[in-house]
Amino acid sequence: MAYAWHWEVFLQLAASGDTTYLGWMLAGFETTIGLSLASWTMALVLGSLAGVARTLPGRLWPGLGTAYVELFRNVPLLVQLFGWYFVLPELLPPSLGNAYKQMNPFLQQFLAAFICLGFFTSARVAEQVRSGIQSLPKGQKNAALALGFTLPQTYRYVLLPMAYRLILPPLTSEFLNIFKNSCVASTIGLLELTAQGRQLVDYTAQPYESFIAVTLFYLLINVVVMTAMRRLESRVRVPGYLGGK
Amino acid sequence: MYEFDWSSIPGALPFLWTGMKVTLEITATAIVFGIVWGTLLAAMRLSPFRVLSWCSAAYVNLFRSIPLLMVLLWFFLIVPQVLEHVFGLAPGSDVRMTSAMAGFALFEAAYYSEIIRAGIQSVPKGQVAAAYALGIGYGQAMWLVVLPQAFRNMVPLLLTQAIILFQDTSLVYVSALADFFGAAYKVGDRDGRIVELLLFAGAVYFVICYSASLLVKYFRRKVSA
Numbered sequence: 001m002a003y004a005w006h007w008e009v010f011l012q013l014a015a016s017g018d019t020t021y022l023g024w025m026l027a028g029f030e031t032t033i034g035l036s037l038a039s040w041t042m043a044l045v046l047g048s049l050a051g052v053a054r055t056l057p058g059r060l061w062p063g064l065g066t067a068y069v070e071l072f073r074n075v076p077l078l079v080q081l082f083g084w085y086f087v088l089p090e091l092l093p094p095s096l097g098n099a100y101k102q103m104n105p106f107l108q109q110f111l112a113a114f115i116c117l118g119f120f121t122s123a124r125v126a127e128q129v130r131s132g133i134q135s136l137p138k139g140q141k142n143a144a145l146a147l148g149f150t151l152p153q154t155y156r157y158v159l160l161p162m163a164y165r166l167i168l169p170p171l172t173s174e175f176l177n178i179f180k181n182s183c184v185a186s187t188i189g190l191l192e193l194t195a196q197g198r199q200l201v202d203y204t205a206q207p208y209e210s211f212i213a214v215t216l217f218y219l220l221i222n223v224v225v226m227t228a229m230r231r232l233e234s235r236v237r238v239p240g241y242l243g244g245k
Numbered sequence: 246m247y248e249f250d251w252s253s254i255p256g257a258l259p260f261l262w263t264g265m266k267v268t269l270e271i272t273a274t275a276i277v278f279g280i281v282w283g284t285l286l287a288a289m290r291l292s293p294f295r296v297l298s299w300c301s302a303a304y305v306n307l308f309r310s311i312p313l314l315m316v317l318l319w320f321f322l323i324v325p326q327v328l329e330h331v332f333g334l335a336p337g338s339d340v341r342m343t344s345a346m347a348g349f350a351l352f353e354a355a356y357y358s359e360i361i362r363a364g365i366q367s368v369p370k371g372q373v374a375a376a377y378a379l380g381i382g383y384g385q386a387m388w389l390v391v392l393p394q395a396f397r398n399m400v401p402l403l404l405t406q407a408i409i410l411f412q413d414t415s416l417v418y419v420s421a422l423a424d425f426f427g428a429a430y431k432v433g434d435r436d437g438r439i440v441e442l443l444l445f446a447g448a449v450y451f452v453i454c455y456s457a458s459l460l461v462k463y464f465r466r467k468v469s470a
Contacts, residue, residue, distance in 0.1 A: 078418060183315060207322050
């Protein structure tokens with residue numbers, strides 16, 4: 001198989017005329033990072049709420065939390081994404097649906113992907129938060145309540161600070177997953193890293209170079225996140241717990 | 246308000262079932278080959294030979310750090326060329342199914358190998374020592390003593406991974422291969438009923454995956470009991 005390698009293709013002026021093909025890649029890289037970080041913020045907030053809900057006393061809140069988690073965990077990411085992008089605008093009141101459809105296409109795609117990844121990942125974060133809280137000795141909660149803390153205060157000052165430190169390693173892998181999952185947004189046309197790579201194949205007919213470049217970008221994200229999180233993990237590790245000193 | 250019209254679903258059921266069979270076929274192949282190859286990778290990783298364990302670690306880390314969609318795109322690009330080259334297939338013959346299966350199997354193997362490695366390491370060291378003391382070699386000790394116990398502990402995790410895999414097969418959408426999701430999308434596109442078909446597909450996936458996850462819970466209780 002003779003394949004003509006042309007790495008210099010990245011420095012050629014892209015078809016859009018204003019930048020090189022490498023510029024396209026970097027633009028996609030930025031979108032991937034922006035989308036992932038935005039969704040991660042949403043996932044952390046919603047996931048924490050749902051995770052806490054599953055550990056509350058009574059039946060109502062744990063039930064709602066469980067339903068939430070099961071819903072988002074048992075439907076494929078791609079189906080969820082198409083749901084937010086194609087289905088929801090139709091089901092909204094016409095004024096809202098039309099407002100969405102008249103937005104700039106990039107914004108439409110970004111918004112759908114952001115909401116989709118946020119909800120999808122929040123269900124996984126919720127599971128980690130729940131297991132973190134449940135792994136704490138029961139005495140911690142009882143002691144806090146006996147000292148006169150209200151239930152919200154118990155969570156805020158006693159349970160959650162410990163739980164977050166314990167679940168940092170699994171959260172790291174969810175954080176890595178969100179970058180990887182963000183590439184699904186290319187299926188609705190969002191020009192993130194993977195989509196730019198595929199576009200490059202169409203424009204330059206150099207599939208190997210562009211796919212290798214995209215793969216390297218994902219490896220780069222992975223290495224940077226891993227290194228940063230290892231540092232953070234060793235700082236917040238709880239002495240005396242598994243993996244602690 | 247949107248007016249639902251579910252009438253295009255009943256007629257499309259046979260087509261959707263064909264799609265479901267593609268989904269199940271890919272899932273099953275990927276599970277079988279993923280576990281076999283994953284077991285080998287785990288054994289390599291834990292073996293005393295540096296080169297083997299390094300190769301296995303590199304493979305696993307590489308596949309775990311790139312998105313599945315990217316892996317699939319690679320395979321849709323490369324496998325057809327390799328097959329054409331090796332078997333002299335006519336250019337343009339439809340090998341998307343083979344590519345998809347190969348891509349999923351090799352990708353899942355990386356995840357399975359991590360599960361299996363943890364499972365093997367969960368078997369107390371004394372078991373291996375006892376096997377050696379009885380005069381059993383490394384291979385047999387692995388096969389007869391360690392792996393049976395390890396797999397028992399791993400069943401819930403392996404099943405969970407299978408559920409994830411089942412959901413991920415929908416990504417073959419990028420190759421326009423008509424798996425269950427692709428079939429549902431095609432029907433919806435044809436009849437202008439995307440909303441109904443996507444909701445239907447979501448519901449089917451939910452029912453299957455939720456039932457399977459209940460099964461996992463049952464196994465988990467059985468294993469820990």
